Amino acid sequence: xxxxxxxxxxxxxxxxxxxxxxxxxxxxxxxxxxxxxxxxxxxxxxxxxxxxxxxxxxxxxxxxxxxxxxxxxxxxxxxxxxxxxxxxxxxxxxxxxxxxxxxxxxxxxxxxxxxxxxxxxxxxxxxxxxxxxxxxxxxxxxxxxxxxxxxxxxxxxxxxxxxxxxxxxxxxxxxxxxxxxxxxxxxxxxxxxxxxxxxxxxxxxxxxxxxxxxxxxxxxxxxxxxxxxxxxxxxxxxxxxxxxxxxxxxxxxxxxxxxxxxxxxxxxxxxxxxxxxxxxxxxxxxxxxxxxxxxxxxxxxxxxxxxxxxxxxxxxxxxxxxxxxxxxxxxxxxxxxxxxxxxxxxxxxxxxxxxxxxxxxxxxxxxxxxxxxxxxxxxxxxxxxxxxxxxxxxxxxxxxxxxxxxxxxxxxxxxxxxxxxxxxxxxxxxxxxxxxxxxxxxxxxxxxxxxxxxxxxxxxxxxxxxxxxxxxxxxxxxxxxxxxxxxxxxxxxxxxxxxxxxxxxxxxxxxxxxxxxxxxxxxxxxxxxxxxxxxxxxxxxxxxxxxxxxxxxxxxxxxxxxxxxxxxxxxxxxxx
Numbered sequence: 001x002x003x004x005x006x007x008x009x010x011x012x013x014x015x016x017x018x019x020x021x022x023x024x025x026x027x028x029x030x031x032x033x034x035x036x037x038x039x040x041x042x043x044x045x046x047x048x049x050x051x052x053x054x055x056x057x058x059x060x061x062x063x064x065x066x067x068x069x070x071x072x073x074x075x076x077x078x079x080x081x082x083x084x085x086x087x088x089x090x091x092x093x094x095x096x097x098x099x100x101x102x103x104x105x106x107x108x109x110x111x112x113x114x115x116x117x118x119x120x121x122x123x124x125x126x127x128x129x130x131x132x133x134x135x136x137x138x139x140x141x142x143x144x145x146x147x148x149x150x151x152x153x154x155x156x157x158x159x160x161x162x163x164x165x166x167x168x169x170x171x172x173x174x175x176x177x178x179x180x181x182x183x184x185x186x187x188x189x190x191x192x193x194x195x196x197x198x199x200x201x202x203x204x205x206x207x208x209x210x211x212x213x214x215x216x217x218x219x220x221x222x223x224x225x226x227x228x229x230x231x232x233x234x235x236x237x238x239x240x241x242x243x244x245x246x247x248x249x250x251x252x253x254x255x256x257x258x259x260x261x262x263x264x265x266x267x268x269x270x271x272x273x274x275x276x277x278x279x280x281x282x283x284x285x286x287x288x289x290x291x292x293x294x295x296x297x298x299x300x301x302x303x304x305x306x307x308x309x310x311x312x313x314x315x316x317x318x319x320x321x322x323x324x325x326x327x328x329x330x331x332x333x334x335x336x337x338x339x340x341x342x343x344x345x346x347x348x349x350x351x352x353x354x355x356x357x358x359x360x361x362x363x364x365x366x367x368x369x370x371x372x373x374x375x376x377x378x379x380x381x382x383x384x385x386x387x388x389x390x391x392x393x394x395x396x397x398x399x400x401x402x403x404x405x406x407x408x409x410x411x412x413x414x415x416x417x418x419x420x421x422x423x424x425x426x427x428x429x430x431x432x433x434x435x436x437x438x439x440x441x442x443x444x445x446x447x448x449x450x451x452x453x454x455x456x457x458x459x460x461x462x463x464x465x466x467x468x469x470x471x472x473x474x475x476x477x478x479x480x481x482x483x484x485x486x487x488x489x490x491x492x493x494x495x496x497x498x499x500x501x502x503x504x505x506x507x508x509x510x511x512x513x514x515x516x517x518x519x520x521x522x523x524x525x526x527x528x529x530x531x532x533x534x535x536x537x538x539x540x541x542x543x544x545x546x547x548x549x550x551x552x553x554x555x556x557x558x559x560x561x562x563x564x565x566x567x568x569x570x571x572x573x574x575x576x
Contacts (some may be wrong), residue, residue, distance in 0.1 A: 031065030049116030074427030162186030183266030311455035354456025373457030479554035
């Protein structure tokens with residue numbers, strides 16, 4: 001018998017939630033996302049729709065998307081996305097305005113519906129500045145995701161926070177809670193505060209009126225931070241912020257009691273005006289409390305939308321053995337009763353689909369060889385080259401256990417030159433490592449390719465420099481498809497790993513820099529050589545059991561249904 005979950009689902013009346021995020025992974029063909037943050041945000045909306053939560057999403061419509069990645073002689077090449085919003089979205093008749101650099105910018109609002117498993121709709125409203133009558137430079141403000149300078153980015157965050165709040169008001173959606181996913185949306189809270197003080201003198205309001213207004217805004221706002229390093233938190237100089245927002249808004253910002261700097265710090269703004277603040281894994285919560293001492297910061301560990309990130313062979317397998325899994329993801333715990341042979345057969349089908357996709361790019365990979373997957377944003381702290389750090393050692397391992405296949409994917413931000421060099425290095429190393437190692441790099445990483453990779457490889461690799469991984473969700477997706485992880489003990493894996501049962505862990509050392517890289521690589525090679533590859537080759541049944549454990553233990557817990565349930569009980573339904 002399936003037990004009832006420990007959080008309210010459709011039986012509990014839902015508060016009205018407005019969920020703001022700079023990006024949403026809504027569908028493969030809608031380029032309003034760049035990576036993990038957008039995928040998480042999309043998964044929250046999908047699970048909210050499944051659970052019947054009264055939620056709406058708010059973001060921007062990016063006419064040029066993030067960028068299209070292609071590879072030319074090992075180098076990343078970026079180009080604009082070309083898509084037609086009217087083919088996927090409905091343009092509403094709502095128009096709202098924001099002030100940017102003293103100019104009035106009109107925004108139109110597009111709608112996309114996320115449909116849940118029982119038909120409940122969660123609308124997503126995307127703001128578009130490409131409106132006739134706007135100044136030429138303002139019409140481009142919603143063109144590109146994360147690719148402009150600081151001024152462009154602050155203008156976009158003004159559109160998201162202030163324009164988004166005004167759009168919901170114009171649409172008649174009276175939110176009980178506003179959830180700001182990362183500091184990009186924090187101007188929403190400042191706009192709410194300005195609304196509350198409109199009749200109290202605004203930035204010149206009396207101290208007692210300001211204190212009462214702050215209390216009311218905090219009662220309505222939730223703030224989630226994903227960034228464990230100070231450099232990842234948006235900051236804007238006071239001069240720039242005054243130019244873009246205006247002196248009145250900066251005067252109000254300056255009166256917030258918990259601020260310690262004159263610059264516009266979006267994370268501090270979100271912290272100061274939110275009644276519930278959380279990190280995205282238990283370990284990340286600890287790191288964040290260290291970054292912001294004295295703040296009450298909770299932790300709600302991320303999860304992924306189970307149906308979206310389960311490949312067809314495994315979805316069909318679960319449909320046969322766990323009929324309720326689409327409605328109640330925790331039922332995946334019952335995967336322990338699925339025969340191992342059926343787990344292996346489902347994986348073989350998923351792997352064949354991935355290898356076919358890879359070979360369409362001109363590679364000669366085989367279904368029969370052990371395949372490792374690594375698909376992350378290409379940036380230095382993710383350490384995509386850690387596996388290739390000692391090519392001779394890796395080749396020696398492959399000579400004992402058979403040719404290894406490694407599939408890489410991931411984009412580097414166009415201005416992350418070190419990240420782009422990492423992509424070049426992978427391509428340069430690939431021919432040098434043959435024939436014992438076959439390396440493929442798949443360009444254009446997106447939702448479709450992501451699902452093929454997390455379901456089709458034999459082992460999912462994650463090697464961030466601890467403690468810089470806030471959560472990570474790709475390993476959760478892999479677990480839904482019976483793919484165990486080999487990961488540094490950071491982010492979600494601190495909670496998700498049971499050594500040699502759901503996967504394997506690299507325990508980060510107390511070293512720094514190259515010494516840490518050497519120590520972590522040594523652990524990685526030892527695990528591959530002494531535990532992972534011998535088990536896979538010599539005992540297929542034991543390997544299949546680990547695959548099944550990954551589904552039953554990790555898939556049943558690290559899902560967005562559980563995550564949204566926690567947000568409901570701990571943040572949205574909290575007493576004010």
